[in-house]
Amino acid sequence: MQQELARLLQFTLSDPRLKMVSVTGVDVSRDLSHAKVFFTQMGVDDAEAAAVTTSTLDRASGFLRSEIARTATLRTVPKLRFCFDESVGRGRDMEALIRDVRAADIELGADSDSTEEQ
Incomplete structure (x- = not known):
């Protein structure tokens, strides 16, 4: 999941606010219904910029989830929630x-x- 999300963020999303975003970890719930995705962004240390990136990723979560569903062999794709690491x-x-x-x-x-x- 982490590798797939990293690949999608790097090659599929073209939002300039998501430049230099790295996925550092993914915690998936036991029932696979939710996933907490931890990320960092090069050059972002303040909370305000992290909040902008988090809200942008949250808006793109539906698209990312559908792309994962297309390529993954999971029965269900978890709902993604992004958290700045x-x-x-x-x-x-x-x-x-x-x-x-x-x-x-x-x-x-x-x-x-x-x-x-x-």
């Missing part, structure tokens, strides 16, 4: 924090080396 942005923020701490540790290590020599 904030974990990528949080991971980037955590990485920046770790980089800052490492830089501070290196500075402190250099300062402590110079004080030990005196």
Whole structure:
């Protein structure tokens, strides 16, 4: 499901608001009636832009669902609900924090080396 949605978003939809959208995960309910599709978009970190992309994808969900029904061998195609995946942005923020701490540790290590020599 994730690969098929990614392919459809990349090659089938021509909406310019959906440029650089990547499907990061799909959670399908046990009875296959609903699917929560997680996505990220390159260059989008604020909630307002993510909301615009989410509403655009929600409007295209009927088309995407019919395309999946045409190509998939599923008995029923789940209703799609799109959610912006904030974990990528949080991971980037955590990485920046770790980089800052490492830089501070290196500075402190250099300062402590110079004080030990005196």
